[in-house]
Amino acid sequence: MDSKLINATVPFCTGVAHQKYLGAEKGLQTAIEGDCTHWYIDGSLFGEMVDDWTEARIESLQAQIAATGVKPVFHGNFKAPLGSDVEAFRSAAVEYVKKEIDIASRLGAPLIIHGGCIVEPKMVLMAKKVALEHYLKSVQELALYAEAKGTDIYLENLSNYVNYRPFHYIFTHEAEYAFVFERLQAHSNVYFFLDAGHANIENGLPAEVVLSLIHIPSPRDLR
Secondary structure: OOHHHHHHHOOOOOOOEEOOOOOHHHHHHHHHHOOOOEEEEEOOOOOOOHHHOOHHHHHHHHHHHHHHOOEEEEEOOOOOOOOOOOHHHHHHHHHHHHHHHHHHHHHOOOEEEOOOEEEOOOOHHHHHHHHHHHHHHHHHHHHHHHHHHOOOEEEEOOOOOOOOOOEEEOOOOHHHHHHHHOOOOOOOOEEEEOOHHHHHOOOOOHHHHHHHHHOOOOOOOEO
16 A cells, blocks of 8 residues: 555554665665655565675665655564574674664664564563663663664564563563653654564554553653
């Protein structure tokens, strides 16, 4: 569905991003054809990861963005374990995401990041507590780095699987959102990015998430 049809049925919509898991260049052309204002660059796809971005490619996209006015939204690689309970993994993930910020800043795009997951923890409650604290630490580091680049960071919520799984996602429900944002008041370039599908998993209530954010001190915009 193109942006004109969406705006006719959802009048409060101010922009539409095209996402079909395409490479950046093909995604931009498809967004133009659909009369969209933005398009997704997915940093988890083969061909779209940090090492796939050459100077020539960035400069080419910069020229196309300037010529078309269609702007990118850069979705970072969701596999980066920013909330890992292992400090060495967490710090390595931060360095990787800093490179994504470098790319996003060159393209004039915000960067969406995930908390990631912890895999088969033996002490689940302790591991999740440490992981959430590590995620906050990662976001604080990245917020400072991105601020210097003039880049916004969007924190995307993940699915709250409450039944037993061999993994546990980080940043999945209202209490975790509050924990993070209550400690990010000094960073004006960090926003909440609501994935309604993720929020709906395991009997979640996306509307309740929106209402809960209103009561977080110094709440961030919903994007």
